[in-house]
Amino acid sequence: MGRSPCCSKEGLNRGAWTALEDKILTAYIKAHGEGKWRNLPKRAGLKRCGKSCRLRWLNYLRPDIKRGNISHDEEELIIRLHKLLGNRWSLIAGRLPGRTDNEIKNYWNTTLGKKIGAQPTNQSRLKSKPPIDHKPTTTEPEAAPAQPQVIRTKATRCTKVLMPTDPPPRLSEPRPIDSTTPQNPLQAQPQQTHSVAPWGSTDFTPDYGTTTNSNLFNEDYSNSNLLQNVTPFKFEDWASNDCLENNATLDLDSLAFLLNSEEWP
């Protein structure tokens, strides 16, 4: 490869983090804040690569991390969002306060992927495992007739986002439902600095009442605490956002078509 690794491998610790390393990293970030990951290990006195520090902080040490016990509401939300977004774990995680993309990805690959009959992302693992009996549960949508429609899976960053001047409330602080503003999980507020919603524009108009799937969310989630504070979005608005790739409009057109189809649960 033409490019050197992010850091020299020599003399650096690898593998599981020790309690001491965690302590050092946490203390350093509390004192100096996040960012500058490349220089962080040197400054903090850690024999770790900056990438490793970042990952450890984001996925494990951050104070707002929720660990384990993914609730039923969260599970359903993950399933729905995965149907919409595919393996874009950071976006999905952005809808789930306190959850990390890594945790959701793992949860999907080990639990949800099997439950709903989707292929885990880890294809190599599947090869050595027997087929899974996909029985729909009472709480899950009907098993998809075919592979879930995935927009795309390549990693892309989305930083050109217009943040709302009035950030939506956290999921953990539900607001009363306004009957005039149907709710949608995709409008749940982004709570993580590393992952923001592409539909962050403040001026789009909630309007998805023209499709047979307009109640995709508000029906299924009408009883969900998690989703009582979210508002619907419009695919056209979403697709036109600058942060999406040029071909995203096409993909979203396909997605809109999919949502209009009878096959959509």
Add this chain to the structure above:
DNA sequence: AACCAGGTCAACCGCAACAAC
């Protein structure tokens, strides 16, 4: 008790987008 298979999850890897120069 020992072994094995399968499941879970933290960590690593390589790529691509973005920022700085």
Add this chain to the structure above:
DNA sequence: TGTTGTTGCGGTTGACCTGGT
């Protein structure tokens, strides 16, 4: 405008755990 450095992302790996035999 092009190049280089940095950051963030999804995919993948492997150590550890657990349950069955």
